[in-house]
Amino acid sequence: MRKTRQKYYDFFSKWYDGFIALHATDKQGVLREILAEHTDAGPGDIVLDICTGTGAALPPLARRVEGKGLAIGLDFSSGMLRAAGRKTTRFPQVCLVQADCERLPFRSGVFAAVTCSHAFYELKGDTQTRTLAEIRRCLKPGRPFLMMEHEVPENRFVRLLFHIRLLSMGRKRALQILRHEQTFLERHFDRVIKVATATGRSKIYICTGSTQGEARFDPPGAPV
Template sequence: MTQLRTGRRRYYDIFSHCYDAFIRLHSRQNEDDTRDFLVDAAHLGGKCIPRILDVCCGTGSVILTFKERCPDALAVGYDFSHGMLSRAQEKNRGDTVFVEGDAAALPFAEDTFDVVTCSHALYELKGETRQTALREMKRVVRPDGYVLVMEHEVPRHPVVRFLFHVRMASMGAKDAREFVRGGLDPFRRIFPSVSLSHSRTGKSKLVSCRK
């Protein structure tokens, strides 16, 4: 792992202590709606025992929501921050598995998962690392599965918008702001099928990809 990535991991280990509070401030009580929007987009109704991977899972809120909706699922949360995973494990009331590692090098075989998600995290990766992570997600999802990437719209609340930009600047992801504001080209360079939708609250956008 590069020195920059190691520095970011330390940052997230510290940030893990207040991450959930930050998300609550940004979502302003809409975080459950946003997660439900993501879970619904996975179209898991016809899967008996779906396999779900959440990349950059943070404190585990998304993958644990999947597990609540699909109790029989094989649910895996994946993150490179030990601090984030520790918080996730504290919230784990079932058999969700949490794995520590780099998004640019997923330790899973090809075509393993029915759904691969990445929620509000991909924009924080630098350009080439981001593209490598997307290629890895494509590799491990099944041919009839989905890669679902949820990203922030730029926050409207002035305090949250300020914290949002400070966060990006502090990690050195110079192209992160352009990625959040940009279109679907980074996804279309990797996936043949890409579509865009928006959450009911207007605070998040969802990119649905298929290979």
């Protein structure tokens, strides 16, 4: 199943940006700028964007951590990462990593922020829970995980299409979580705040854990 999904995203990566551009309401990338701003990251920080796809969130993050900072884009699709590489050639702060987000290959407590934009519900089943646990492990104490997702459309027909899309991808669990997003996130983080975006069609959840240090396990060979 994993290899099938990888091949799908590798193939789709060639047309992904063009497909998004056909119906995008955020043609100037304002939402990703807002997302980066809410990380509160600064020069020298290390930040991570999971399920980075073609890297739309990476340039704003790279500008936030300018200098000796690092903006890491992680995805399991090599095709998506190649597209992200072409998009971020002007940003020496950007590093691309191919890996699964449910098994992050990084040291514990290293990131000043972790982001995920319009991709969390692409994760299937228990992968969501394992990914949140890994994010919590890799964040510095008290630093945020920011999840940006589409609001459920108000228009009944568009909302139906939105739900059909999730179900067609085998995301029945995602539909269940959509009804109780904040409660779901609060199972993994001590504080969860919902922020409306300028367009009103997306939302950002800012999730933080305890400011106290926690006992953590580092995967063997974790590089960062």
